[in-house]
Amino acid sequence: MHAFDIRIGSDQMDIVLIHRFLTEESYWARGISYDIVANAVKHSFCIGVFIDDRQVAFGRLITDYTTFGWLADFFVLTPYRGRGLSKAMLSTLMEQSWTSGLRRLMLNTSDAHGLYRQYGFEQPANTATLMEVYRPKAHLETGHRR
Ligand SMILES: CC(C)(COP(=O)(O)OP(=O)(O)OC[C@H]1O[C@@H](n2cnc3c(N)ncnc32)[C@H](O)[C@@H]1OP(=O)(O)O)[C@@H](O)C(=O)NCCC(=O)NCCS
Known part of the structure; x- marks a missing residue:
């Protein structure tokens, strides 16, 4: 396997690549615009x-x-899957000095529970306390485009 390196920080990210994956291949953000992705990256802790x-x-x-x-927009490009790269990213995240102090980390996944469980994520014990405003198509609505 090729050597890889892990980089952190919004300014290190290839937004063209990230946008292409999310808009063409992800199951959650198809059709998302470049500007929304760029804004989301800018305001997040990125790996x-x-x-x-x-x-x-x-x-x-x-x-x-x-x-x-x-945790959002988490992916490995198809040819590079099955080599532990997602685990390398999650280890890096969990090793940041500030992550152990967070009261709650959350994410949404349709099928990768087994991956995230290895890093301490569990299904919420009490879903009755959770509430949400859920607009899965917000990124496609004209009024929400940026
Ligand atoms: C899910 C994804 C990020 C995993 O990346 P990956 O680099 O192929 O995963 P790894 O090879 O590092 O696998 C790590 C471990 O997680 C497990 N795992 C990976 N995908 C899994 C899945 N969908 N369900 C359950 N376990 C999974 C692997 O079995 C492996 O277990 P091990 O530690 O016992 O070997 C990658 O398949 C992907 O990008 N999928 C498409 C986008 C996506 O679905 N993202 C998640 C949105 S929440």
Whole structure:
């Protein structure tokens, strides 16, 4: 396997690559615009995996760095899956000095529970306390485009 390096920080990310994956291949953000992705990256704690200086994986934590974080847009490009790159990103996230102090980390996943469980994520014991405003198509609505 090629050596890889992990980079953190919004300004290190390849937004063109991230946008292309999210708009064409993700099951949650198809059709999302470049500007929305760029804005989301800018305002998140970002992690990427790079091979030969090209980004092959990405994830971001929407966070205040103090109390709460939401893991989003987490992916590995198809040819690079099954090599532990997602685990390398999650280890990096969990090793940040501030992550252990967060009261709650959350995420949404349709099928990768087994991955996130290895990093302490569990299904909420009490879903009765959770509430949400859920607009899964917000990124496609004209009024929400940025
Ligand atoms: C899910 C995803 C990020 C995993 O990345 P990956 O680099 O292929 O995963 P890894 O090879 O690092 O696998 C790590 C571990 O997680 C497990 N795992 C990976 N995907 C899993 C899944 N969908 N369900 C359950 N376990 C999974 C693997 O079995 C492996 O277990 P191990 O530690 O016992 O070996 C990747 O498949 C992907 O990008 N999928 C499409 C986008 C997506 O669905 N993102 C998640 C949105 S929440």
